[in-house]
Amino acid sequence: MKTGVFYQLPCAEFQNAPARIQETIDQVVYADSLGFDHAWLAELHFQSEFSVMSAPLLIAAAIAQKTENIKIGNAVNLIPLHHPIRLAEEIATLDVISNGRAVFGAGRGSMPAHLEGFGINSEETRHKFEESMEIILQSWSDSNVNYKGNFYDIVDVNVVPKPTQRPHPEIYIAANSQDSFEYASKFDYNILVTPMIISTDKVLEGLEFYRNHKSNKNVNGTSHDVTVNAPIYVYNENDSGGLEPIKKSWSNYVNTLKKIYTSPAAKRASIKNAGIAKSLDRYNSIKFSDVHSEYSIFGTPQECVDQINRFKEKFDFQQLMGWFNIGGLLTDTQVRSSMRLFVEEVLPMIKE
Structure with a gap:
């Protein structure tokens, strides 16, 4: 089982954005020293309480200069x-x-x-996404880009530099809808899922479609990896605080989402997009007990071992992406301790 660390990078009113960004870079350096396989950085805009990760590729470049082995990607661009x-x-x-x-x-x-x-029409995102993916793959080939679509008209463009990895870096598609599962299976891409966001049932339904319809022809140089993103918090049995730190931090995450989905922008978007109301309903109804029992890996090392083994049986994934500070309120010491315990006391006990 491969392992990753995921960063959304929320910044509460009492926190400082430059310090939070530097803390993230330093924690990924620590994750590299512990042997994590991947670092995943979100891309989010305009809402500092939810995230100050508006330029993840710049942060990724800084991480690249300070690490040796860990792979660095966005979850997602x-x-x-x-x-x-x-x-x-x-x-x-x-x-x-x-x-x-x-x-x-x-x-x-x-x-x-x-x-x-960004002035983007929500009704156009799917087709714009698909055109962009075609262009990006052409850009990384040895040929110049020639493309004519509904959104882009590109004539004889030579994109440099080319990636070091050939034909290109591994590609993962975030799947939060049936459309995304269908797209990933059609083009043989790896897949990223977050059960807490769309529910266990929808993830399992989507994964069944993905596995039944992928070609297995390795069309895009992919290994058909399924990566599951889950909040993780590991603490020692003698830690008197128990789950309280992560419970507080998770509550901050959900409360921030509720603000986002009741914002003026959300209200305007909901006129055309019924999914806005559905998202708000989910965030209003989800409880910490639900997250603890079904969507997360919280607890002592042995409790986390048991939870991961259940996750593996349920989702049959190849990589576990650890969301080690959901909500952003855990201290640097708490995050590092959780990561260390995960590597030293949880991973060695996981069934392969």
Whole structure:
């Protein structure tokens, strides 16, 4: 089982954005020293309490210069917000400066403030995403890019540098909808899932479709990895605080989401998008007890071993992406302790 660390990078009012960014870089360096396989950085905009990770590829470049082995990717690049040629250049450059450690995580994004802030029509994101993915893959080939679509018209463009990894870095698609599972299976991409976001049942339904419809022809140089993102918090049995630190931090995460999905931008978007109301309903109804029992890996080392083994039986994944500070309120010491306990006392006990 491969392991990863995931960073959303929320910044509460009493926190400092530069310090939070530096803390993230330093924690990934620590994760590299512990032997984690991947570091995953979110891309989010305009809502500091939810995230100050608006330029994840810049943070990834800083991480690349301070680490040796850990692979570095986005979970995920919000493809419709970027020009695909520019994004292809930046990811290829990250791959070069990291000596072939870049990973390309791709998603459409759905947060109303993102689409409104960048002037993106929500009804166009799917087709814009698909065109962009075609262009990015062409950009990394040995040929010049020639493409004519509904959104982009590109004539004889030579994208440099090319990625160190050939034909390109591994590609992972964030799957939060049936459309995404269908797309990933059609093009043989690896897949990222977050059961807490869309529910266990929807993840299992999507994974069944993905596994039944992928071609197994290795079309895009992929290994058909399934990566599951789950909040993780490991504490010692003699820790009197128990689950209280992570419970407080998780509550901050959910309360921030409720603010986002009741914002003016969300209300405007909900006129055309019924999914906004559904998301708000989910965040209003989900409880910490639900997260603890079904969607997370919280507890003592032995409790976490048991939870991971249940996750493996349920989702049959190849990589566990650890969300070690969901909500962003855990201290640096708490996060590092949890990561260390995970590597030293949990991983050795996991069934293969």
